Amino acid sequence: MEEIYSRLNGVFRDVFDDDSITVNESTTANDIEDWDSLNHITLIDAVESEFKVRFTMGEVSGMKNVGEMAQIIAQRM
Amino acid sequence: MPNFYPFDCAYITKKQKSIKRELLKDGAKRIEKKVAILGGSTTNGIADLLELFLLWQGIRPTFYQSEYNQYWQDAMFGSELREFKPDFIFIHTSNRNIAQYPDMSMKSGDVDLLLKSQTEYFTAMWDKLREDIGCPIIQNNMEMPYWRLLGNKDCADIHGRVSFVTRINQGFYEYAQSHDNFFIHDINYLSASLGLERWANPLYWNMYKYALAVPLIPEFAFSLSKIFASLLGRNKKVLALDLDNTLWGGVVGDDGAEGIAVGQEVPMGQAYCEFQEYLKAQKQLGVLLTVCSKNDEENAIAGLNHPDGVLRPRDFTLIKANWEPKSLNIEQTAKELNLLPESIVFVDDNPAEREIVKGTLPCEAPPMESIESYIQTLDKGGYFEVTNFSEDDLKRGEMYKQNAERAKMQSAFADYGEYLDSLEMKAEIADFSPINLARITQLTNKSNQFNLTTKRFTSAEMEQVYESSDYIRLCGRLEDKFGDNGIVSVVIGKKDGAALDIELWLMSCRVLKRDMELAMLDTLAEEAAGQGIEVLRGHYYPTAKNNMVKNLYGDFGFDKISEDNEGNTLWEYNIRGYQKKNRHIKVNG
Numbered sequence: 001m002e003e004i005y006s007r008l009n010g011v012f013r014d015v016f017d018d019d020s021i022t023v024n025e026s027t028t029a030n031d032i033e034d035w036d037s038l039n040h041i042t043l044i045d046a047v048e049s050e051f052k053v054r055f056t057m058g059e060v061s062g063m064k065n066v067g068e069m070a071q072i073i074a075q076r077m
Numbered sequence: 078m079p080n081f082y083p084f085d086c087a088y089i090t091k092k093q094k095s096i097k098r099e100l101l102k103d104g105a106k107r108i109e110k111k112v113a114i115l116g117g118s119t120t121n122g123i124a125d126l127l128e129l130f131l132l133w134q135g136i137r138p139t140f141y142q143s144e145y146n147q148y149w150q151d152a153m154f155g156s157e158l159r160e161f162k163p164d165f166i167f168i169h170t171s172n173r174n175i176a177q178y179p180d181m182s183m184k185s186g187d188v189d190l191l192l193k194s195q196t197e198y199f200t201a202m203w204d205k206l207r208e209d210i211g212c213p214i215i216q217n218n219m220e221m222p223y224w225r226l227l228g229n230k231d232c233a234d235i236h237g238r239v240s241f242v243t244r245i246n247q248g249f250y251e252y253a254q255s256h257d258n259f260f261i262h263d264i265n266y267l268s269a270s271l272g273l274e275r276w277a278n279p280l281y282w283n284m285y286k287y288a289l290a291v292p293l294i295p296e297f298a299f300s301l302s303k304i305f306a307s308l309l310g311r312n313k314k315v316l317a318l319d320l321d322n323t324l325w326g327g328v329v330g331d332d333g334a335e336g337i338a339v340g341q342e343v344p345m346g347q348a349y350c351e352f353q354e355y356l357k358a359q360k361q362l363g364v365l366l367t368v369c370s371k372n373d374e375e376n377a378i379a380g381l382n383h384p385d386g387v388l389r390p391r392d393f394t395l396i397k398a399n400w401e402p403k404s405l406n407i408e409q410t411a412k413e414l415n416l417l418p419e420s421i422v423f424v425d426d427n428p429a430e431r432e433i434v435k436g437t438l439p440c441e442a443p444p445m446e447s448i449e450s451y452i453q454t455l456d457k458g459g460y461f462e463v464t465n466f467s468e469d470d471l472k473r474g475e476m477y478k479q480n481a482e483r484a485k486m487q488s489a490f491a492d493y494g495e496y497l498d499s500l501e502m503k504a505e506i507a508d509f510s511p512i513n514l515a516r517i518t519q520l521t522n523k524s525n526q527f528n529l530t531t532k533r534f535t536s537a538e539m540e541q542v543y544e545s546s547d548y549i550r551l552c553g554r555l556e557d558k559f560g561d562n563g564i565v566s567v568v569i570g571k572k573d574g575a576a577l578d579i580e581l582w583l584m585s586c587r588v589l590k591r592d593m594e595l596a597m598l599d600t601l602a603e604e605a606a607g608q609g610i611e612v613l614r615g616h617y618y619p620t621a622k623n624n625m626v627k628n629l630y631g632d633f634g635f636d637k638i639s640e641d642n643e644g645n646t647l648w649e650y651n652i653r654g655y656q657k658k659n660r661h662i663k664v665n666g
Binding site for chain 2: 015016057060
C-alpha cells in the first residue's frame with residue numbers, strides 16, 4: 001500500500017505540476033486547488049497509465065477520495 | 078523535454094503542464110494565431126494538447142472554445158466568435174453529432190433525403206462561416222460507428238450506419254474538393270489506424286462527453302497540429318538519406334553493388350524497394366531528396382544505379398558521400414540549398430549518427446528501427462503534410478538542381494556581373510493575378526530568411542489584399558537559361574497618403590544574389606510613382622531567421638528613421654528622380 005501511495009504521489013505532482021503535493025487516503029478534490037473536472041480526467045488517465053489498470057465507469061463515478069482509488073488499484077495488482 | 082515525434086501519449090498527458098512550461102521557457106518568437114474550436118463534444122483537453130504540439134512547432138495559439146455542443150449555433154449566430162476574429166476555425170464533430178440515422182423501414186429515397194438533410198446541416202454552417210469570417214476551416218470527418226447492427230452488411234446496405242457515415246464523409250470530401258481554405262481532419266483514418274475499439278470506448282463519452290478516448294487525445298492533437306503547421310509553412314523540405322541499411326540492405330563498400338539487398342528477389346530487397354518507391358513519391362510532391370552517407374562517392378553511385386533499385390542518382394538534389402561527420406554534411410547541405418537545417422529530416426538507421434546530428438543541429442531524426450517500419454515512421458511524422466498544392470511543388474526538385482548547375486558555372490567567371498549576364502535572366506514583375514494567388518500565399522507562409530516582416534497571410538487575407546485598391550502588389554517570376562524559377566519574390570505595400578508602407582518584402586532563397594531584389598525595387602518605385610507615391614517606407618522586424626536582410630533597405634539606399642530596443646527598424650526612401658538599379662535582368666520584355 002505504501003508503494004501505491006508513493007507512486008500516486010508522483011502522478012499527482014506531475015499532473016498538477018506541483019511538487020509540494022502529498023496525498024493520503026483522505027485527500028479529495030477539495031484539498032488540491034487545481035483539481036477541477038478537466039484535470040480530474042487527466043489525473044484518472046495518468047493513474048491508469050501508471051498502474052496499467054483501467055477503471056470501470058462505476059469505479060470512476062464512485063471514488064470519493066484517494067483512499068478508495070488506492071483500494072481499487074491494490075485489488076487489481 | 079520529451080520527443081516531439083515519436084512521443085509517448087501517457088507521458089505527454091501526465092506531464093502536459095510542465096512540458097508547456099519548458100516549451101515557453103525558450104523565449105523563442107512564435108507565430109501567434111487565434112484558433113476557434115467549435116465542438117460537438119468536450120474540447121478542453123483537446124485545446125490543451127493542441128497547444129502543446131503547436132508550441133513545439135513554433136506556433137503560439139490563443140483559443141476560443143464554444144460552449145459544450147454549441148458548435149452549430151455558434152457558427153451560425155455566435156457574436157462572441159465573430160468578435161474573436163479567428164485565424165483558424167476547427168470544427169470538432171464526430172459521429173456522435175449525427176442527429177438521425179436511417180432505420181430499416183426507410184425506402185432508398187427516404188435515406189437519400191435524410192442524408193441530404195444531415196449533410197446540408199454541415200454545409201450551411203461552413204458556408205455561413207466562410208461568408209462571415211472567411212478564415213481557413215478545419216473539419217473532422219466522421220469516424221466509423223463502433224457497433225454494427227447489420228454486421229458485415231452494415232457497410233453495403235443503405236440502412237447501415239457504416240454505409241450512412243461513409244456517405245456523409247463523401248459529402249464532406251466533395252465540399253473540400255470544391256472549396257479552397259477548407260480542410261478535412263481525417264479522424265476516420267486516424268481512429269482506424271489507432272484502433273476503433275480503443276478510440277470509441279464509450280466510457281469517455283458517457284462520463285465526460287469526449288468523442289474519443291482521452292488516452293488518445295495526444296495522437297489526435299498531433300495529427301490536427303500538422304494541418305496548422307502545414308498551412309503556416311512549418312513543413313519540412315528535405316529528406317537527407319543515409320544509404321547502407323537505409324536505402325538498401327547491406328554495405329555497398331563491403332558487399333559491392335551486386336551484393337546489396339534491393340529488388341524483388343528477396344523479402345529484404347522487396348522491403349527496401351517499397352521504401353524507395355515511397356521516397357520517390359515524396360519527391361514528386363516536391364520534397365527534396367539528398368544523400369548523406371559515409372561512403373566513397375563511387376560506391377554510393379554504384380549502389381544507386383543498382384538495376385533493381387527505384388531511386389537513381391538523378392533523383393537526388395545533391396549527394397554527400399564522404400567520410401566527414403554527418404552533422405557537417407547536413408549543415409553543408411542546408412547551406413548549398415539555401416535552407417535552414419531545421420527544414421531537413423535526417424533519415425539514418427544508425428542511432429549514434431542520429432544522436433550526433435540531433436545534438437548539433439535542430440534537425441528531426443526519427444528512429445528508423447527496422448526496414449519494415451521505415452515508411453510508417455516517416456509517414457506518421459507528418460513532416461510534409463499537404464494542404465495546398467501548387468504547380469511549383471511539382472518542379473521544385475528540378476529547380477534546386479538547376480541551382481547547383483549555376484553554382485558550378487559561377488566559378489568559371491572572373492567577374493560576378495559577367496556571370497550574372499551569362500545567365501540571360503528574364504523577369505516578369507507584375508500585380509498579382511487569380512492564377513498565382515495560391516503560390517503567392519504559400520510563399521508568404523514559407524519564406525523565413527529573405528523576409529523583412531515575416532507577415533503571414535491566409536488565402537482569405539490574401540484575397541482581400543488582392544481585391545483592395547489600397548495596396549500596391551508585385552510578384553516576380555525569374556527565368557534564366559537553366560530554367561524557370563517560378564514566382565520567387567513578393568512585395569506588398571499599403572498606401573498611406575503620399576507614402577507606401579512596405580508590409581511585406583520577401584524572396585525565395587533559391588535566387589539569392591541574382592539582383593532580383595533590385596529589379597523588384599525598380600518596378601515598385603515605378604509603379605508607386607505612377608500612383609502618386611513619393612516616399613517608400615520600409616520595415617524590418619528581426620526574427621531568429623531573417624538576419625540576412627537586416628540591412629537590405631540600407632543597401633538599397635533608404636535612410637534609417639528609427640530603431641526600437643527589439644531591433645525593429647524603420648526606413649524611408651524618396652523616389653523622386655529614381656534611378657534604376659538593376660543591370661543584369663531583363664524585366665517584362
